[in-house]
Amino acid sequence: MKLFIAALGTETNTFSPLPTGRQNFDETLYHRHDGGAQSEHYFAQPLRIWREMALAHGDEVVESLCAFAQPGGRTRQSVWETLRDSVLADLRHAGEVQYVLLKLHGAMAADACDDCELELVLAVRDLVGPEVTIGVELDLHCHLSPRLAAAANLIVLYKEYPHTDVNERAVELFTYGRLAAMGEIRPLMALRDCRMLGVWRTSDAPVRELVDWMTAAERRDNVLSLGFCHGFPWADVPNVGAQALVLVDGDPSLADALVDELAGRILALRERYQPALLTIDEAMALLPTLAGLSVVADIADNAGGGAASDATWLLRGMLAAGTPGALFGAVWDPVAVRICMEAGEGARLPLRLGGKVGPQSGQPLDLAVTVLRVVENATVTFGAGRQPMGDAALLDVDGLHIVINSIRTQVFHPDAYTQFGIRLADYRAVVVKSAQHFYAGFAPVADRVIYVAAPGTVSPDFTSLALPRAGRPLWPQVSDPFSAGVAP
Template sequence: MKLFMASLATETNSFSPIPTGWSGFKEHLYTKTASRGEPGLYAAAVTCWRTIAEARGWEVVEGLCTYAQPAGPTVRAVYETMRDDILNDLRVAMPVDVVLMSMHGAMIAQGYDDCEGDMMARIREIVGPEATIGLELDPHCHLTEQMLDNATAIICYKEYPHVDVVERAEELFTLCADAAEGRTAPVMRDYDCRMMTMYHTPFEPVRGYVDRMSAMEGKDGILSVSLVHGFPWGDNPCCGTRTLVITDGDAGLASRRAEVLGRELWDMRGDLRRFPSMEEGLERAASMNVAPIVLADFADNAGGGAPSDATFVLRAALDRGWKDIAFGTFWDPVLVGMCIDAGVGAKMAVRLGGKIGPMSGDPIDLTVTVRGIARDAVQHLGKAEMRMGDCVWLEADGVHVVVNTKRTQTFHPETFENLGIDLSRMKYVVVKSSQHFYDGFAPIAAEVIHLGTPGAITPDFTIVPFTKRDSNYWPKVNDPFAEEEAAR
């Protein structure tokens, strides 16, 4: 067997003012040897695939692996150049039996609403109808017909936070190997749940739902089940929640099971988690006599395309006179450079945040002391290393702020610990993340509160200004199935 594998990934926030260009991809991962020891989420799958394939005696050809931090649409020439690089390497590698791709599923480029579907169609054209094509996706994806029509099997991570990337990569490899070797005939069907919300898998009722979904696999002809959460800030016609079932040759079973799962999720909608407003969440935190309380600045999550320099929570904390509070992480490469030049112990006036646009709030002027510097810092999401660039710890009268050079969300307490900040001494810890922080911070937190903050990825899904996705989804519409059911 001969395997070709590659990775091209970013998550596109259609409403972000930050363009995704060459610097976005090349600062994180841009190599054709990612499986030889590169860190990060989008090196994990190809590393796993190489290990399994070589253990089976397969020939492995690796194409480009690259990833950009979520932001606005990718520049057209950048996407086309990277796509064509991968496709040209595939042509050189032909004939191949299996193609495995690690992508995000919500990548949009100028002129391309569906980069993953475009890639799948072009790969299928090269390899022909008999080859097996596997696609691993983030569940915050747009599952499109072009993807489904051209891939043999699509699998999404099951967990949010995404701590199961390697497990899903192993699952996809096995599924595709079985198909390529004639043991199975995968058939995929999906169901549109007509929902737009967040599904945090550590909490009920989503925890039990995912466990029930997983328990179906490997039984009664069902090969794989995925919940497609959708990415609510991507302006794609297919944006939203879907259930996806893969069976062994039984399209009817796949359709029926996907619909049953989708309707079960719909029936759970009233029990799904809701977020307090920023002020409500801060009031709740202030009333609690425990520490540390971890507060998630939901809407300024770089992992959703936000700038990671919003000042709304910082302003509110300063107005309340809160002390022993740590914020992480603000993205400001210029400020980091200034603080590194000044050195540890330097006292300086700085202007923090509010630089990218209205979704960042107003800049805040502070007099700070540089308490720590960390070069080329790393934090973890599960086993994956996530690079932060250079970081500085600034302190202003009991208010502690981490500022860094590579725009990224806060995944792990290492964000603070790398600089010497002892979170056990903090009353409050504010993380710029929507959910990926949870796996690392929950074990040390006395309480976790997700704040419905203002910013670039508002958790109010009724006000996202779609132009390509229709408005027939919950919660924007109370019952998006009503018209269809009335017609029956």
């Protein structure tokens, strides 16, 4: 059999001031035909897995585009069309294929396209016809629609947040996709709209229980996969919001019953789960009273959610409170990085830092800094791969250490800091610009994790999000989103 594979995505925050252009893809992830072999980026790894598994079965593999952009605002329409058309051109050139596996994000929007994944999968279906199996792996922060479920044969979602199971889900999708292509299973999907906005950390007990129940349910006869689509709230697009997805083998009544059960458990999280968040003032008052290492998440300035990662709100609060022995980062400021690299290690100089992109970033800070260390082409671990940070510098401001970098990314792992030759154990507090992906790497070395809701592009105040394109009421913007009488 012949397998066609491709990876294309970004996560679009329609409230972000940062347009997503071609340069973002080029500096984050862009390969044509060999991304699975050439890249360590987590988004490329399913391509490597699919190729290796297909070759082990004696199948032929045609690999197309492998591209991902750091989350930001809408992708420029011309950039989206070029990327889309590259995949479709490769598919045409591949000739007859028996199955197609796509690694997509699920929350990508362009200037004139609210649902890039749907547009791509529909185009792929038009090319390959109704008999070819199409499987799609999506981030759980995706937007699902009945049209997408109808166009694809299989959709598999990550289960974990932080996303520690990307490769496991890739193996799962290949296994079921190939069986479907051989006619050994008949995959059917069922989808339910839960009409909820939220962030659900799978490290927290009520959400962990749900994920464990989903995994156990997959051991039932004819059940292939369950997915809790968390959705990506910061997107004014149709289908924004949480959904339940079930994939079974050939039994529509089983699919309907199981997806209703899953949706009920997701809906119950409205009462059972409320993430604990502190204000800046609350965090500044609490930190001096705590022993050991506190890891603090600046969740609203998370580059992984489309923020600039140059917001100064929390950093300003730390400077005002006086927090020596703390480490803060990473602040995306290519101009400041360039200045510090020119000055060199050991230099002391005035530096204007952060607050450059727009009002959501706050005001820039004018600081007297000492350049402690410079690292060229810095990287950070995420999953089994590495992500670029660009050139980076470690600064000292009266005992407070700050990491700045030139390629926008969130802090996924402690090596974002330890590559500067420092130890986390030497600090009382480490602040990370990340919402949850840091957790897998930092929680094992921290005495506690604290989440702070400062102002920013990825604000957790979902009641204030303007989502006119959502097309239906959503909790918590309304207390009962089903009361309008529209069936779920």
